Amino acid sequence: MANERTNQTMEQVHRLLEEYLHRRGLRVTPERKAIVDAIYGMDEPHFTIEQLNARLEAMHFRVALATLYNNMEMLMDAGLLWRHYFGPVTCYEASYDVKPHFHCICRECGMVMNLSNDRLTSRLAETRIRGFKADDAYIYLYGFCTKCAAARRRRSKKLKK
Amino acid sequence: MANERTNQTMEQVHRLLEEYLHRRGLRVTPERKAIVDAIYGMDEPHFTIEQLNARLEAMHFRVALATLYNNMEMLMDAGLLWRHYFGPVTCYEASYDVKPHFHCICRECGMVMNLSNDRLTSRLAETRIRGFKADDAYIYLYGFCTKCAAARRRRSKKLKK
DNA sequence: GTCAGTGCAAACTTTTTGCAACTAC
DNA sequence: GTAGTTGCAAAAAGTTTGCACTGAC
Numbered sequence: 001m002a003n004e005r006t007n008q009t010m011e012q013v014h015r016l017l018e019e020y021l022h023r024r025g026l027r028v029t030p031e032r033k034a035i036v037d038a039i040y041g042m043d044e045p046h047f048t049i050e051q052l053n054a055r056l057e058a059m060h061f062r063v064a065l066a067t068l069y070n071n072m073e074m075l076m077d078a079g080l081l082w083r084h085y086f087g088p089v090t091c092y093e094a095s096y097d098v099k100p101h102f103h104c105i106c107r108e109c110g111m112v113m114n115l116s117n118d119r120l121t122s123r124l125a126e127t128r129i130r131g132f133k134a135d136d137a138y139i140y141l142y143g144f145c146t147k148c149a150a151a152r153r154r155r156s157k158k159l160k161k
Numbered sequence: 162m163a164n165e166r167t168n169q170t171m172e173q174v175h176r177l178l179e180e181y182l183h184r185r186g187l188r189v190t191p192e193r194k195a196i197v198d199a200i201y202g203m204d205e206p207h208f209t210i211e212q213l214n215a216r217l218e219a220m221h222f223r224v225a226l227a228t229l230y231n232n233m234e235m236l237m238d239a240g241l242l243w244r245h246y247f248g249p250v251t252c253y254e255a256s257y258d259v260k261p262h263f264h265c266i267c268r269e270c271g272m273v274m275n276l277s278n279d280r281l282t283s284r285l286a287e288t289r290i291r292g293f294k295a296d297d298a299y300i301y302l303y304g305f306c307t308k309c310a311a312a313r314r315r316r317s318k319k320l321k322k
Numbered sequence: 323g324t325c326a327g328t329g330c331a332a333a334c335t336t337t338t339t340g341c342a343a344c345t346a347c
Numbered sequence: 348g349t350a351g352t353t354g355c356a357a358a359a360a361g362t363t364t365g366c367a368c369t370g371a372c
Contacts, residue, residue: 085246
């Protein structure tokens with residue numbers, strides 16, 4: 001993921017961050033820049049706070065967990081980050097310059113697959129709703145990945161289901 | 162919600178529960194029956210474990226929280242319950258005899274609106290995916306309810322956004 | 323110089339686990 | 348009688364809060 005992102009994308013992300021911070025009267029700190037670099041440098045599209053922290057340490061940049069949590073909120077508001085609740089696990093995902101997609105989550109092993117589907121997602125975004133102003137649509141398909149589905153079938157057979 | 166459910170629905174739910182338990186070699190306990198009654202007797206479609214527990218106490222039936230958590234898992238597997246992650250809040254929802262719908266969640270106040278949309282949901286259910294066997298589709302629209310959207314606009318103006 | 327932002331540790335919330343007692347089958 | 352279930356309490360996991368210190372503006 002990370003390494004595929006162009007310099008141009010990263011410059012744009014930093015520009016958007018700074019614009020947002022200035023607009024809100026917030027400060028441009030090295031921590032915030034490093035967190036954004038880490039987010040857009042993750043190897044996997046979805047990651048936990050824990051994994052983001054590990055990435056920052058790998059970049060030789062230590063931040064307090066509390067700082068991470070604080071800034072996740074801010075970055076979502078800035079439109080640079082999505083938050084997902086995959087099963088009971090909270091994950092984040094870089095959102096700038098990412099194609100609309102939805103998520104398939106395996107109930108057994110927790111595996112998450114991203115699926116692009118522009119038509120469906122844009123259809124959703126267009127949906128007008130009385131009494132609600134939507135800005136993001138999240139679609140989650142729950143089920144079992146091929147591997148876990150097979151394991152499950154084997155187990156069911158044993159139980160004479 | 163609760164009180165609108167017919168006796169026939171409740172009988173059916175209990176039948177499905179017992180069938181599932183027998184099929185799995187699990188036991189039909191008074192706790193399990195009471196939990197299902199509570200779930201299908203909630204006033205609001207979405208509820209937390211806390212609220213479900215309160216409902217059980219109102220029914221003069223005390224169960225340990227651990228028992229509730231255990232049985233939520235089982236009831237989801239039995240197809241009688243959905244679990245949602247609305248923002249950071251875990252909610253449950255009765256699923257038997259409930260029309261497919263999706264959820265609008267206010268980022269500010271946490272309000273959740275159910276929206277029926279059979280066409281969209283069935284379209285999703287039909288989607289064939291390589292390497293994944295989906296059984297449930299969850300759609301969440303995040304945004305702001307009319308009230309919070311207005312409050313937010315006022316605040317933004319103050320910040321000279 | 324001021325105050326937002328940070329690190330750290332403690333607190334809090336939510337969920338899980340271990341174990342003895344109980345009960346559905 | 349024998350497991351599967353339950354209640355209880357302790358533990359674990361994830362997130363938030365309070366406060367003193369730092370550094371962006």
